[in-house]
Amino acid sequence: MKKQLILCYCLLIALPLYAQKLEIKKLPFDSAAFSMRKNQLNSLNTKPFEKLTYHTTGTVLPYRLLSPKETKSNATYPLVIALHNSSRLGIDNENQLEPLTRTWLTAEMRTKFPAFVLAPQFENRPTQYAFNETYQVMTATPQKNLQALLELVIKISKNPQIDAKRIYLIGYSMGGSTALHLLNQKPTLFAAAIAVAGVPDFSNLTRIRNKPIWLIHGKQDDDNPFLGSEKLFEKLKGNTKARFTIYENLNHHTITYPLLTTDELAKWLFKWKLIIP
Template sequence: MKKQLILCYCLLIALPLYAQKSETKTLPFDSAAFALSRKQLNSLDAKPFEKLTYNTAGVVLPYRLLAPKEIKSSAKYPLIIALHNSSRLGNDNENQLEPLTRTWLAAAMRTKFPAFVLAPQFETRPTQYAFNDAYQVTTATPQKNLQALLQLIIEMSKNPQIDTKRIYLIGYSMGGSTVQHLWSQQPTLFAAAIAVAGVPDFSNLASIKNKPIWLIHGKQDDENPFSGSQKLFELLKGNTKARFTIYENLNHNNINYPLLATDELAKWLFKWKLTKH
């Protein structure tokens, strides 16, 4: 009997190690500190992000590309796709460099996490939202212009200095929704994804059931409802690589407050690698 009790106790301790990770935080919001973080990031010289365009099937996709500060000829580097929110729609090839994307420009980040960073700009929305009666939450549907970006990523992956086992997705708001579309459409292409305040895509859940995905959402979000990320996390039950961070007191407009002055997102992405390719 004693041995059985010890075994049960050990199993109870071990269970969290193999479960999804959900964490709820309450972070005192400092609007002045948030404004300063954004100002500092927006003041960084964006010239290292080379201005380029990609043309395919009559679609012109502007994008910026940040290369590692020092490229070693024998090395391979991750490719990070950084996706913008809807306020950055356009074709000036500048506005897509929102603060979350600009974190990759910081000197410390470029030294610690050398990578190619691709920041495309959509002229029209790559995703549309509608309430889903079956799931009782708002869900996202991909649009045709997303195909140009997928083709660009595939083309870039042929670069011998890009590590095809380490292609990562990260995006905020509309960008967080686009993250989920890309992964649903090409599940074997990406190693890990972070979706901040996104709207979920449930169209191909089976493809990401065992994939590393980190959902970050403010519980006070009334633009892209928190319930969408919550539902997605529930549907990924059993995915031990899924992580859900909930900020109790943050909303859609300030959810990036804790994300701009940390390297935790990069650390999390960089620990994942495709095991089969």
């Protein structure tokens, strides 16, 4: 009987470790501190992000590529695809380096989380939104220009210093939606994805059901409604690698504030490895 009680207790303790993770937070919002942090990140020298261009049939895709500060000859490193929001559309190969992407440039991040970071820039939206009657939320549909990025990621991933088991997606707003598109289209390519204030893609639920996915959304978001992430998390029920962080008092424009001062996003991404049969 004693052994049975101990076993039950151990199972109860272990249960949360194997369940979806839902976090509800309320963050004291300090606009002055937020502005200061954004200014710090925007003042960083972006030269380490090499300027490059990918040409494919009918598409020219500007992109920046950050390499680890120091690379060891026999070592491999993760590849992070950092995806921009819709206000950064263009072809200047500059504007896609929004504050969330620039966090990878800080000395601390480059030391603690050495990685290749790919930051593409779309001239036109790689995703379009429309209300979905089936799911009763706004959903996202990928556009043809996303194919060029997939081709580029596959090409870059052949670099022998990139670990093919550690290719990650992270994006904010339109970038979060784009991250979900890429994961749906190529779940066997990406190890994990973070979508911040994104619009969901339900096109391949059966294939992403067991993927590591972290959804982050502000409950006050009127631009990309919070209900979309909530519905996706609900559809991922049973996915023990799914995580949903809700900031009750943040909106679409303030949701990145707590993400610019922490390395939790990188920590979470880097703990996952793609399982290749």
